Amino acid sequence: MADKIKDAKIIFVVGGPGSGKGTQCEKVVAKYGYTHLSSGDLLRAEVASGSERGKTLQAIMQKGELVPLDTVLDMIKDAMIAKADVSKGFLIDGYPREVKQGEEFEKKIGAPSLLLYIDAKPETMVKRLVKRGETSGRADDNEETIKKRLDLYYKATEPVIAFYSGRGIVRKVRLESPLTGCSQEIRREGMFVMKEMS
Numbered sequence: 001m002a003d004k005i006k007d008a009k010i011i012f013v014v015g016g017p018g019s020g021k022g023t024q025c026e027k028v029v030a031k032y033g034y035t036h037l038s039s040g041d042l043l044r045a046e047v048a049s050g051s052e053r054g055k056t057l058q059a060i061m062q063k064g065e066l067v068p069l070d071t072v073l074d075m076i077k078d079a080m081i082a083k084a085d086v087s088k089g090f091l092i093d094g095y096p097r098e099v100k101q102g103e104e105f106e107k108k109i110g111a112p113s114l115l116l117y118i119d120a121k122p123e124t125m126v127k128r129l130v131k132r133g134e135t136s137g138r139a140d141d142n143e144e145t146i147k148k149r150l151d152l153y154y155k156a157t158e159p160v161i162a163f164y165s166g167r168g169i170v171r172k173v174r175l176e177s178p179l180t181g182c183s184q185e186i187r188r189e190g191m192f193v194m195k196e197m198s
């Protein structure tokens with residue numbers, strides 16, 4: 001089973017809460033046909049199923065904390081195996097959240113060829129999340145939890161970017177307003193990234 005994803009092309013997509021990871025992933029999917037797997041979406045699907053495991057997860061996510069590594073890694077691995085036959089490559093969005101998650105992923109699945117770092121100012125992220133909270137129905141899109149998620153991002157996830165920078169596979173994408181105002185420079189950077197993906 002796991003053999004199916006042994007040589008899969010893997011791109012990690014990392015950025016703060018509300019940085020626009022999902023939006024960027026959709027664009028890449030539309031253009032390159034990669035499979036988008038969001039750790040948060042997989043976890044929320046488990047919560048929605050009403051399972052016991054989902055209840056435990058919900059309590060953790062509501063507080064803006066990280067769920068256990070093994071749980072989220074198993075879910076990603078299963079989802080990858082399920083899509084292996086039809087996938088040209090995987091965009092893993094929201095993982096790794098900490099260096100240890102990256103190390104375990106590489107042991108159990110494989111190494112990423114690229115890490116897309118979606119950069120945004122903290123003010124922008126908070127503003128977007130508060131706005132999203134008006135309609136998202138997500139238990140963690142409220143001001144108190146948003147602050148905790150942001151803190152955790154800077155503490156645990158930013159080191160992930162430094163870790164992979166050392167390998168020269170990090171590409172930074174800065175798009176403060178996701179669908180407009182894309183500067184020349186960013187567009188060039190985008191092209192560069194896309195070339196490496198194809």
Ligand SMILES: Nc1ncnc2c1ncn2[C@H]1C[C@H](O)[C@@H](COP(=O)(O)OP(=O)(O)O)O1
Nearest residue numbers: 017018039040064065066067072094095097
């Ligand atoms: N890789 C991971 N490890 C541990 N917990 C994770 C995780 N990915 C998601 N979670 C949990 C904790 C997050 O606060 C919550 C929501 O994740 P998310 O949807 O990726 O949020 P966002 O995209 O807004 O940053 O799910």
Ligand SMILES: [Mg+2]
Nearest residue numbers: 021022038040
């Ligand atoms: Mg997301």
